Structures are given as C-alpha cells and as structure tokens.
Amino acid sequence: xxxxxxxxxxxxxxxxxxxxxxxxxxxxxxxxxxxxxxxxxxxxxxxxxxxxxxxxxxxxxxxxxxxxxxxxxxxxxxxxxxxxxxxxxxxxxxxxxxxxxxxxxxxxxxxxxxxxxxxxxxxxxxxxxxxxxxxxxxxxxxxxxxxxxxxxxxxxxxxxxxxxxxxxxxxxxxxxxxxxxxxxxxxxxxxxxxxxxxxxxxxxxxxxxxxxxxxxxxxxxxxxxxxxxxxxxxxxxxxxxxxxxxxxxxxxxxxxxxxxxxxxxxxxxxxxxxxxxxxxxxxxxxxxxxxxxxxxxxxxxxxxxxxxxxxxxxxxxxxxxxxxxxxxx
Amino acid sequence: xxxxxxxxxxxxxxxxxxxxxxxxxxxxxxxxxxxxxxxxxxxxxxxxxxxxxxxxxxxxxxxxxxxxxxxxxxxxxxxxxxxxxxxxxxxxxxxxxxxxxxxxxxxxxxxxxxxxxxxxxxxxxxxxxxxxxxxxxxxxxxxxxxxxxxxxxxxxxxxxxxxxxxxxxxxxxxxxxxxxxxxxxxxxxxxxxxxxxxxxxxxxxxxxxxxxxxxxxxxxxxxxxxxxxxxxxxxxxxxxxxxxxxxxxxxxxxxxxxxxxxxxxxxxxxxxxxxxxxxxxxxxxxxxxxxxxxxxxxxxxxxxxxxxxxxxxxxxxxxxxxxxxxxxxxxxxxxxxxxxxxxxxxxxxxxxxxxxxxxxxxxxxxxxxxxxxxxxxxxxxxxxxxxxxxxxxxxxxxxxxxxxxxxxxxxxxxxxxxxxxxxxxxxxxxxxxxxxxxxxxxxxxxxxxxxxxxxxxxxxxxxxxxxxxxxxxxxxxxxxxxxxxxxxxxxxxxxxxxxxxxxxxxxxxxxxxxxxxxxxxxxxxxxxxxxxxxxxxxxxxxxxxxxxxxxxxxxxxxxxxx
Numbered sequence: 001x002x003x004x005x006x007x008x009x010x011x012x013x014x015x016x017x018x019x020x021x022x023x024x025x026x027x028x029x030x031x032x033x034x035x036x037x038x039x040x041x042x043x044x045x046x047x048x049x050x051x052x053x054x055x056x057x058x059x060x061x062x063x064x065x066x067x068x069x070x071x072x073x074x075x076x077x078x079x080x081x082x083x084x085x086x087x088x089x090x091x092x093x094x095x096x097x098x099x100x101x102x103x104x105x106x107x108x109x110x111x112x113x114x115x116x117x118x119x120x121x122x123x124x125x126x127x128x129x130x131x132x133x134x135x136x137x138x139x140x141x142x143x144x145x146x147x148x149x150x151x152x153x154x155x156x157x158x159x160x161x162x163x164x165x166x167x168x169x170x171x172x173x174x175x176x177x178x179x180x181x182x183x184x185x186x187x188x189x190x191x192x193x194x195x196x197x198x199x200x201x202x203x204x205x206x207x208x209x210x211x212x213x214x215x216x217x218x219x220x221x222x223x224x225x226x227x228x229x230x231x232x233x234x235x236x237x238x239x240x241x242x243x244x245x246x247x248x249x250x251x252x253x254x255x256x257x258x259x260x261x262x263x264x265x266x267x268x269x270x271x272x273x274x275x276x277x278x279x280x281x282x283x284x285x286x287x288x289x290x291x292x293x294x295x296x297x298x299x300x301x302x303x304x305x306x307x308x309x310x311x312x313x314x315x316x317x318x319x320x321x322x323x324x325x326x327x328x329x
Numbered sequence: 330x331x332x333x334x335x336x337x338x339x340x341x342x343x344x345x346x347x348x349x350x351x352x353x354x355x356x357x358x359x360x361x362x363x364x365x366x367x368x369x370x371x372x373x374x375x376x377x378x379x380x381x382x383x384x385x386x387x388x389x390x391x392x393x394x395x396x397x398x399x400x401x402x403x404x405x406x407x408x409x410x411x412x413x414x415x416x417x418x419x420x421x422x423x424x425x426x427x428x429x430x431x432x433x434x435x436x437x438x439x440x441x442x443x444x445x446x447x448x449x450x451x452x453x454x455x456x457x458x459x460x461x462x463x464x465x466x467x468x469x470x471x472x473x474x475x476x477x478x479x480x481x482x483x484x485x486x487x488x489x490x491x492x493x494x495x496x497x498x499x500x501x502x503x504x505x506x507x508x509x510x511x512x513x514x515x516x517x518x519x520x521x522x523x524x525x526x527x528x529x530x531x532x533x534x535x536x537x538x539x540x541x542x543x544x545x546x547x548x549x550x551x552x553x554x555x556x557x558x559x560x561x562x563x564x565x566x567x568x569x570x571x572x573x574x575x576x577x578x579x580x581x582x583x584x585x586x587x588x589x590x591x592x593x594x595x596x597x598x599x600x601x602x603x604x605x606x607x608x609x610x611x612x613x614x615x616x617x618x619x620x621x622x623x624x625x626x627x628x629x630x631x632x633x634x635x636x637x638x639x640x641x642x643x644x645x646x647x648x649x650x651x652x653x654x655x656x657x658x659x660x661x662x663x664x665x666x667x668x669x670x671x672x673x674x675x676x677x678x679x680x681x682x683x684x685x686x687x688x689x690x691x692x693x694x695x696x697x698x699x700x701x702x703x704x705x706x707x708x709x710x711x712x713x714x715x716x717x718x719x720x721x722x723x724x725x726x727x728x729x730x731x732x733x734x735x736x737x738x739x740x741x742x743x744x745x746x747x748x749x750x751x752x753x754x755x756x757x758x759x760x761x762x763x764x765x766x767x768x769x770x771x772x773x774x775x776x777x778x779x780x781x782x783x784x785x786x787x788x789x790x791x792x793x794x795x796x797x798x799x800x801x802x803x804x805x806x807x808x809x810x811x812x813x814x815x816x817x818x819x820x821x822x823x824x825x826x827x828x829x830x831x832x833x834x835x836x837x838x839x840x841x842x843x844x845x846x847x848x849x850x851x852x853x854x855x856x857x858x859x860x861x862x863x864x865x866x867x868x869x870x871x872x873x874x875x876x877x878x879x880x881x882x883x884x885x886x887x888x889x890x891x
Contacts, residue, residue, distance in 0.1 A: 029748055031749065036751050037391075038796075050780060050786050055463060055464050055465065059390070059464035090384075091390070092389070092391075092518075093382040093384070098382060101380075101536060164574070172567050173560075180535065181535065272563070274563075275563075276567045282378075291748055
C-alpha cells in the first residue's frame, strides 16, 4: 500500500510542477495578444484604426494590471475548478470548447496510427528476429531509414505523389466539407478516407522503431534455454516463435507502447500542419503564434495529464505484473 | 487455452482484413462527391489558419464573416479608387458647414432577414451600442446620433469631424435593434444566428467550412451568386495546393510564378493592386529614446539612395511591386494629392551610390579599412528585423544588405518570430525592420499620414506605439493633420497646402525609408464566375479578406453562362 501512496504523491507533485511551468513559460514569450491581433488585422484587412487597440484591450481584458503572482493564484484556482479560460485567438470561444472540438480528431488519427504502427512493428520484428540471417534482415535498415527521414519531408513526398500527382487521396482536411459531421456512414467514410494518408505517413515513419526493438529482443529471447527446450520437445516452429520467444520479447515494447499512448494527445503538429488536419497540434501552433496564453495552458494541461496518466498506468501495471518493482530496493 | 487463443487471433485477423477492404471501398467511392454540387458555389480561402470557431459578431476582431455580406454599412467606400461612395443602406449624406453634423438619408425598402423593416431607429441603436460598449468601438466613433424620422438620421460631433465620415458611414455595420437589445454582453456574444439586411445570410456553420446563401429578399434583388463557402486550411501553403487542385475559387496571396498564373492554373486569373507601402521602418527619433545610427537622417537618406529598387522588385516580389512616393501618398490612387513640392515624385528605382556616399561623408562619416563607414569610432552597422517565414521580405532584406554593403553600410538581417517582431516594433526596440504601412477607410492620403506620422499615435521607446512605430514627431505635420480634420474633403484646393507640408516634411526626414509600393495579388476562377474586378473597372479592392469590399464583388459575380 505504501508503494501506491508514494507513487500518487509523486504524481501530484509532478502535476503541480507541470501546471506551474505551463503558467510561466508562455508568459516568457515576447509580445502580447493585442498587438499581435492588431498586426494580424493590419496585414489581412489593410485598415486598422488606432482606436481599435483600446477597444481590443478592453475586449480581451489583457490590460488588467494584475500582478503575476495574483494571476498565478487565480490560475491555479481556475484549473482546480476545470475552468480553462477564454481563448484570445478564437475569441470569445472557451478554451475547453476548442480542445473538445480538436481532441477527438487527434485521438482518432494519431491513436489509430500509433496502434497500427505498434502492431505492424511487433509482427514484423518477431518474424525478422526469428528468421535472422535471411533476406528478412534487410527490413531493419529499410524501415529505420524511413524513420530517420525527416517526417515533414516524407509527408510532403507522399502528398506530392499520392494526392497531387495520382489523386488517390484528398490533399487536406479532415472530411469532405459538404457533409455534416455526425454518426452517419457518409461522414465516417469520408473521415476514414481523409485520414488514411496522414495515418499512413505516421505509420511509415514510426514502424521502424518498434520493429528494431522487437527484433533485438527476439534475438536474445531465442537464445534462452526455454526456447531450446521447446525445440528439443519437437514443437512446431510457429508455436515456439509466438508462444515462447515473442511472448517474452514483447514485454519492453508493451511498456513503451503505453507511454507513447500518452503522447498521442500531444498529436502530431507537423502531420496536422501538412494535411490541414483539424487537431490539437494545429491548435497549439495557433496558440503559440497568437500569444494565446489560455489556449496554450489548456493544451499543455491536457498533454501533461495524458502523459502523467499513461505513466501512472504503466507504473501500476508493472507493479501487478512484476512484484519485484514493489519492493523498495 | 492455446486452442482458444489461436481461434481468437484468427478472428482478429479477419476483422482487420474486413476493415482494410472497407477502407479501400470508401477510398474509391468518396472522391467523386464534390464536382456538380459546387457548380454555383464560390469557394473562398481567406488565409485563416486552423479551423473556424463560430463568431458572427461583426464588431468582434475575430469575426468570421458578416461585415458587408450579412450586416451592411450605410455606404460603401472604395478605398482604391477616388470615386463617390456607393449607397448601401444609406441614400445620401451631407455635412453641415463646419463638419460637426452629419445628416444621412436612409433607404426605405430594406428589410432584416427575419422580415422586420429596417429603420432609422436601428441605425441610432447601433451607433449608441458601440458608444456604450467601448470594447466594440473599433473605429473610435464619438458622435451622438438621433433619428429625425424613419429614414433620416442626424449625427452630431463635438469637433469638426469630416474625416470620421468614412468610418461612421462605411465601417459600422448596422444591426437590428429588436434582436440586439436583448443581448446581455454584445461585445462578446458570438451571434449564432446572424440577422442582417445584407445580400447574404448564414446557411450553415461547421468548423471546417461555413456557407453563406443569397438573400432572396434583398432590396436590390437576389444576388446572382447563390452560395459562398469559406474553407479552413492550415495556411498559405495549403491554400496554394488547394488552388492547384481547383478546390478553391478565390484566394489572396502570392503564388510562385505569378506572371504565369493563367498557364499554371487553367481557368484562373490573377490581379495585383498596389496598396501598401513597403518600407524599412526605422526607430528614428532619438528624443523619444531611439538608439543607433539610423537616428541620423543622413544615414536614412544614404540607405534611401543606395538600394536598387528594380533589383529588389525582381528578386523578392516577382515584379508585382511598383514605384513609391517619398511623401507617404499612393502614387496612383492619390495622384491628385501627391505634392508638387516634393523633390522627387517617386523614389529612384536605380541606386545612386555616389549620392549615398556623399551624404554620409558630409555628415562626418569616414570609410574604415574594412570598407564600412564609421563615425566617432563607431561603425555604421545596423540590424534589420524580419519575420521568419515571410520569404519575400527575407529575400528583399538579403538583397538590400548586399546593396548597402557596396556603399559601406553594414546591415545584418535578423530573422525573428512574429511575436518577437511585433513586440520589438511596438516598443521601438529595433534599429531597422521591414514592414508596410497601410491605408484608411477612404481613398484619402490623410489616413496613412495620420496613422504613421502623427505624434498622437506614437510613444516613448519602451511603451507601445500605435501605429507610429518610427517615433516620428513633427509639430508642423501635427498641425497640418489637425487642420485637415476641419476641411471638407471635397475642397481639394483648401486641403492641398496641408498635404504639401505633410509630404515635404516626411520626405525630409524619411522615418520609414520607402522601398516599393507592395502589390496585393489575388487568384480567382474566371472560368466558373464572371464579373470580377479588373484594373480598368476596380469597383472594389479585390482581396478576399478585405471587408466589406468582398461583398461588393460577391454582388457582381455571376456563374459563368448566365
């Protein structure tokens, strides 16, 4: 029991530290939302009367003259109540509404892509590790090269070939804008169709990591005595590979997968940018570009909580799976 | 156990296979959805990055749409051509002799889209609304409006306010009293169901796109354009890609190889209109705290003569820019107001290196061994801030740095983030930066001068200037600007002496070193719609984000073949 209490205490302290950083880091950025809004309107509208500045200051409430400390205290209070504030860049939409609108897209796209990439990497890694020394070994450098290629470049190449040149996939967006979002076949089909290429780029660029890790664990697992014993018993090769070697070799990858699920929330800023995909990553970019403190804090909070949550789950799972971790060393 | 597990895994594989097949099926079926459905829909991209958050409050700085299309002003001022304002909800207007009272006659056949009649009461309500809510008063309106009868409104000002006219008449969007009087916080309300008098109404809103439809009961007849759809993309790059695929019909922004738009994008045309003056903004006024060599007017003049504008135009702006007047007025639009007393009518397109060095030497600079001028042991070196990612400006800046190196001025380009740049610009923490100055609500050089050259719009270094970033301050210019406010804008003869003063003082000091007049380029689908503005018939400024100009264009567009 003390183990769990200690873990929870640690996570509470980590959460507080993260919340504090979330508050201070955006405020270290130069500029203020009103001037950026003015500059943006001037650039896009051509005419901004100087009187507009006063109006926008009043509107956005950025010139309250409150001290940083009292802002911090009210910020913590608001976070505790779940009030994330009002976004400045999408004024006057509440931050929670923006996040709620963007999060499902990212969760679906990056979540499914991460899962597919994991499964594919594990399956291929098992095969490659089991049949080491054959032509299958060439899969390792092939996929790691794809993982090493800068992601945005890979994505742009795929867009240029599959969307622009061949027209197999739509260029950008989350769904065909003629349709209405909802639980109907047209919309879901369209969302899947629009999401395929972004997901494909994520899978292609990340499968190499899982494959390499699994393959290396397989190599050491196949040298274990229990595999030799299984072979001596005359069991079928596929049975030894899956039930004996892979089952043991997959453990570290499962832990890694749980943690990477936490990062799914953070989304993939570049993916969403390249494909104009409506998700949390593009919202984060928007927040940073507009000095939208509230939106930045809100997104950081969601990311922090997701990563900490995933870690906590892994920690607790490990304690169940492997009793050794519960004993203080 | 093992048997069960194996069966389970087989089932899972089958499911995965099914999913893959389904995916392929939708992939084949989905692509032909667009096409015909969009035949008479104008699809526009405004340059907005990221998806839409509902906001149809015309007074909000983050409004998605409304000014001109859903909510109308009283008159439309074409700020690119010196022409009479075009009546919208108003019929005519008249100032009294000293410019303190504005009488407006309204049309009597306009209706709100919910069927109620538009009257003078709505106008008075709207004007009172922004007076009461300072956060909505983006035009600085300070009048008092009264309704004389249903079609006449009289607005009184405390001081001569001729030049407030275009703001009040052309930039305040009329809203219905019967709807808005019950809104508790009109400044922050998002106006989910906008009701206006305009030619268009909101059809539906989605975060990825929203659609306007023609108002069948519009007083001037239903517009020929039936629908306008606004797409949300991630930025200019994706706008360009969408243009290439024919997914959007109108966007404003440069594309590569602008000269050949008609060849590269079949069916599309491009139009470039000079509107904003690209300049090197200098923190020019040592009295307000500016530091650096650029506070010396000789240095600013030397830069002015040393840069090769022809080369910059070719390398950085694809020759879409045009010449610029050193006196802040627009060369083409304001040709009647450009002062004859200016030493140079336009800035020289070719460099005059001899003149630049002569200016520097006369000011006491001597050339050092490294080829860079110096004075009192300090080299003539400055940093020039430019926003990272603004590729045309970055090219311009790099080109200028090389050109200036030749005459012995060292300029180091510094790429900074948008936030850092706008912060430095506002507070005056810069030596040089590249940006452009913009125009006002009417075709009148007064506005640009009053925004960028007035003492009232500047501040000490360290405080935010708005928007006189160069800290230029000249009592003669201030006096002339003030005097212009009290002269009827129709009285050209009376105004010109003041314009002469303003422009010659600016030319002497050049706090914003003129580079070129920047062109705003739009690409539009000329095959699908006719009626676009042309250089010969520039009835509105053709930029998709320019409100309410875009509504004038929507009104003139017709689906091809009609």
